[in-house]
Structures are given as C-alpha cells and as structure tokens.
Amino acid sequence: MALVLPLAFFERPALELAPLLLNKVLAHGPRRARILEVEAYGGEDDPASHAARGPTPRNASMFGPAGRLYVYRIYGLHHCANVVSGPGASPGAVLLRALWPLAGVGAMRRARGGGDERVLCAGPGRLCVALGLDRTHDGADLTDPSGPVVLTDDGTSPPERPLTGPRIGITRARDAPWRFAVPGAVGLSRPLAPLPSGP
DNA sequence: CATGCGATCCGCT
DNA sequence: GCGGATCGCATGC
Secondary structure, eight states, X not given: OOEEXXXXXXXXXXXXXXXXXXXXXXXXXXXXXXXXXXXXXXXXXXXXXXXGGOOOTTTGGGGSOTTBEEEEEXXXXXXXXXXXXXXXXXXXXXXXXXXXXXXXXXXXXHHHTSOOHHHHTBSHHHHHHHHTOOGGGTXXXXXXXXXXXXXXEOSOOOOSSXXXXXXXXXXXXXXXXXXXXXXXXXXXXXXXXXXXXXX
C-alpha cells in the first residue's frame, strides 16, 4: 500500500533529503517509477546550484515550500525534474537522475519511442520524457494526493549505505560527493562505484 | 542588446 | 568520441 509522503518528510536540507528519496516512488497518473539515483543541490552556499545566484522566474520553485517539483529546461531541449527541499522556503532541491519503471511502462515506452526497460528512465532528461514531465509541472505539490504528480512510499526503505560520488556534468564544486544511488541498481544514469572501504 | 553556455541525449563515426 | 539540437538566463558592452 503506497502512501503519499507528508510535507514533514521534505522539511530538511537537500543534502539530508537526497538519500532518503532513494527507493521512494514517483507517480504521474498510471506511470510509476522507483527513485534509483539523485543529486543534492543547495542554496547560496552551493555554487553548482541554480539557487546560488538568487531567485529568477525559472528557479522560483527552489525558493518556495518543500515537497514541490522544480522542473527546468536544459540545453534548450531537455527537462530535468527536482524535488524541492526545506526547511521552509530555504532554497535547495534534489535532482532526479534515474528511476526504475514500475507501472505504465507501455506509456513510458511510447513517450520515448521505444527503448529497453533499463534505459527508459536512466538519465534526468529521459525520465522526464518517460513520465511526461515538463515545465507545466513546475511547482506541482508532491504531497497533494489529488495533484497530478505525487511522491509515495510503498514500504521499501532507503538503502542503509547508499552509493555516493561527485555530481555529474557540473563545472563548479565538482568535488562535493552529493550524488546518491541505490547499491546494485540496474539502470543508473552513469555507473557509481561503492565506497572503497567498509566494515 | 548581443553573446555565451549549461545539473543532456542521440546518432553517427 | 564528437557534434548538433535549441531555450532561458546572466553577464558585459
């Protein structure tokens, strides 16, 4: 039984929220997919974040309440979807980088013009096409059960030891290991090695 | 007002 | 591996 996550769940900084989003389920109508890979983006303190230089019409959602979607267009053609973090209206968001298709796979494949199950949602731009997310969903309230897009918990816990590594494709703050992924997951946007040491 | 370039994907080489 | 597609914003004249 899948429960829509409450606002309180999102009321934490992006870096803290990011690993907790792993294994949660994003639903857009009949299309549902499990979160496999994310990246945290902060506020003024994070030079790689869209929020680093203050609010604009494009990134306004990052400066609003937590638990909303922040969807933006990149390179003129692709969309990227983020979960806005908290607390309150402090800027920050978690970029969704890869999902695993759970339901509505036919619709996803149609939207993307075919493709292997493992590739449908493997990448920030791809998952937006597969789930049918674009700028019109910017600001959508993920905690509203009657809204178009919701984030649910189907009882699968986040991994105790998520894979971590540097964020992809950025030019500033390249060293910060703010990318998180489910260990052993098939269908990541790019490979992510486990930490070299462990108990 | 002009320019540059970015949290990307795909097809061809 | 490389380049093309192509939008919105930030920056600098």
